Every structure is written in structure tokens, then in C-alpha cells.
Amino acid sequence: MCAVTSREADTPTPAEIAKAFAEGRPDSLSDAYQRWSTMIFTLALRALGNRADAEDVTQQVFVSAWRGRANFDPDSGQLGAWLTGITRHRIADRLTARSRELRNSEAAAKLAEERPASVVDDRTVDRVVIADELARLGDPRRTILRLAFYEDLTHPQIAEQLDLPLGTVKSHIRRGLLHLRGQLKEVTGDDTSR
Structure with missing residues (x-):
């Protein structure tokens, strides 16, 4: 056993x-x-x-x-x-x-x-430069550009909201865009006037 x-x-x-x-x-x-x-x-x-x-x-x-x-x-x-x-x-x-x-x-x-990485990088650089340059602009130009491009308001709506003449709003937008284009051209080396 x-x-x-x-x-x-x-x-x-x-x-x-x-x-x-x-x-x-x-x-x-x-x-x-x-x-x-x-x-x-x-x-x-x-x-x-x-x-x-x-x-x-x-x-x-x-x-x-x-x-x-x-x-x-x-x-x-x-x-x-x-x-x-x-x-x-x-x-x-x-x-x-x-x-x-x-x-x-x-x-x-x-x-x-x-998707090429350089396209994303260029766009990112552009956004940073534009945001930085907008912050450097004095008022009322900075406010007018922000209302036009970030809040999508029309020129007459901006004029009414800020109690400014329509011609003044258009002038600030044009000068602001020219300034931003110049700054963007300096940073990226691109000719944006094409």
C-alpha cells in the first residue's frame, strides 16, 4: 500500500x-x-x-x-x-x-x-505672430481687429458697438492689416504682398 x-x-x-x-x-x-x-x-x-x-x-x-x-x-x-x-x-x-x-x-x-509637418508649423508660427502683434497694437485698433476677425462682426456692427464712425473703423482695419502683414513678412521671410 x-x-x-x-x-x-x-x-x-x-x-x-x-x-x-x-x-x-x-x-x-x-x-x-x-x-x-x-x-x-x-x-x-x-x-x-x-x-x-x-x-x-x-x-x-x-x-x-x-x-x-x-x-x-x-x-x-x-x-x-x-x-x-x-x-x-x-x-x-x-x-x-x-x-x-x-x-x-x-x-x-x-x-x-x-500632411507635411512644415505646413502645420508655418500656420502655428503665423498664429503666434499675429496674436503677439495684435496684443502690441493700441486701442481702438486692437479692439476693432479682434471684433472683426475673432468675433466675426461686420464693419457697421463694430462701428455701432464702439460708437465710432464707419470710416474710422475701416481705416483702423486697413492700417492694422497692413501692419500685421509687414510683421508676418519679417518673421517668416515670405512675401505676403502677392
């Missing part, structure tokens, strides 16, 4: 783990993990080829299994087989996510290739 060690006697059988798991006993999750985590990790690693992804999938399988333990019936099947089914779903989810990430990366790279 073979002597049973105390460690073997303390280790629950797969059927005992399954029954305790279905009943929601907290120690059964640990027992299930000890019993089947290596198998689940190996399946995930073979399918995904990435250790970090396989570790994530293994963790997700046990979290999903514990949360969905009410759906497991130990009389209908083995816990190991049920966990394997969950593993297949989590692997498929991870492969789908990888595919989506790859498509997004390719789309971003294509978009970056299509």
Missing part, C-alpha cells in the same frame, strides 16, 4: 475544486489558479507569441471565470474545459485588439505622411 503525504491529502481534486468554485468559495479560486493557470498561460503564449499578453490573458481568464461562476455547472462539465473555453475567447479578444491597434497605427502613419 502507498502512503499518502499530508500535502497530497490537502490538495483538492479537480472535482472538489469545481464544486467549491461553483458554490463561490473564495479559496476555490486560488485552488483553480494553482491547478490550471500553467495550462491557460501555455495556450495563450502559443496563440499570442508574447509573454506579457499571455500573462494578461491568464489573469483575465480567472477574473472572468470568477465573475461568471454562476454560469458554470460542475455536473455538466469539467472546470478545466470551461476555463479553456474562456481562454479561447480572451485570446480572440486580444488578437482582435492587436489587429485594431495595427490598423490605427497604419492609419496614423499614413496621415502623417500625407
